[in-house]
Amino acid sequence: MRALVVTGPRRAEVLDVPDPVAGVGQVVVDVERVGVCGTDVEFFTGEMSYLHTGDAAYPMRLGHEWCGAVTAVGGGVDPVWLGRRVTGDTMLGCGRCHRCLDGRHHVCADRFEIGVRGGFPGALAERLAVPVTALHRLPDSVDAALGALVEPGGNALRAVLAADLRPGDRLLVLGPGTIGLLVARFARARGVEVHLVGPAGGDQTFARGMGFAGVWTADALPPVPFDAVVDASNSPALPALAVELVEPGKRVVYIGLAGSPSAVDTRVLALKDVTAVGVLGASPALAATIDAYASGAVDPRDLVAATVGLDQVGRVLSGWRPVGAGPGPKVHVDPRRGPSAV
Structure with missing residues (x-):
């Protein structure tokens, strides 16, 4: 089969690789759609921290936001899975440690992350082998675009849940990228007043068109109280700003990752009685995300600017956008999709 392989910093090519085989407890999925994520870009550029901690190494096969249909099952897997449209959990815990047994497999010390950690091949390929325990079935109302948005949506929903908001509360989201906009969508669906902060330009314009209460630059924020702040940015300066802006006794949620360490003054956290929550992975919220998409409560398909073939992914990772992209x-x-598709 064909798969995208990143062989080193800023080096990626589509190669013929062996077809995956469903081992015991696994299925093979014909991949229908895959999202390109900021994490994929960081692996491509060589900046991703896992490359420096030994949790990942080149060559690697990216892709962790995906959906497809099951075409083969391995030993011990119920054949009822054959033909089902599915997406899957990125985080694959060992299943034996105290974290996994406690329902925290997404932070298992020995976990694989599909297309991210431990050399587990990703979904930027024609087929993917994955444990059946990681699968989530997709209803017919969740199409390919929504299916490949389940994983980022699960991350965003976890951030909204961590913010502990009630209808009528006011949320500030730092960073109007994919995750920030998904956070905003899930929060608004729960009756929350949503404001976003980002640099002036296209991202702000796009976010403003979604009808949120306010889209601002950091220096133009109105002097109103925020019941929660979610940092979905990649700026090392914004985690401290989140603590500064949130109401005393409320919550800040950190889901964005900067390329360098960020500083937060814990004295401010304590003196404001602020709860700070970090979010890693979508695992606990995947099922609820699928339900929200299936019901139409949240429909983020307009976040997808374009769909390309495997042969264009290297260019996308370099910052290229196809002609006619939204x-x-x-x-x-x-x-x-064929190599000439854009």
């Missing part, structure tokens, strides 16, 4: 921040990949 204003959304996300690019999707159809692994079976």
Whole structure:
């Protein structure tokens, strides 16, 4: 089959690789759609921290936001899975440690992360082998675009849940990228007044068109209280700003990752009685995200600017956007789309 392989910093090519085989407890999925994520870009550029901690190494096969249909099952897997449209959990815990047994497999010390950690091949390929325990079935109302947005949506929903908001509360989201806009969508669906902060330009314009209460630059924020602040940015300066802006006794949620360490003065956290929450992975919220998409409560398909083939992914990772792309921040990949498709 064909798969995208990153062989080193800023080096990626589509190669013929062996077809995956469903081992015991696994299935093989024909991949229908894959999202290109900021994490994929960091692996491509060589900046991703896992490359420096030994949790990942080149060559690697990216892709962790995906959906497809099950075409083969391994030993011990119920054949009822054959033909089902599915997406899957990125985080694959060992299943034996105290974290996994406690329902925290997404922070298992020995976990694999599909297309991210431990060399587990990702979904930027025609087919993917994955444990059946990681699968989530997709209803017919969740199409390919929504299916490949389940993983980022699960991250965003976890951030909203961590913010502990009630209808009528006011949320500030720092960073109007894919995750920030998904956070805003899930929060608004729960009756929350949403404001976003980002640099002036196209991202702000796109976010403003979604009708949120306010889209601002940091220096133009109105002097209103925020019941929670979610940092979905990649700026090392914004985690401290989140603590500064949140109401005393409320919550800040950190889901964005900067390329360098950020400083937060814990004295401010304590003196404001602020709760700070970090979010890693979508695992606990995948099912609820699928339900929200299936019901139409949240429909983020307009975040997808374009869908390209595998042969264009290297260019996308380098910052290219295809001719005719929409204003959304996300690019999707159809692994079976021909090399000339844009």
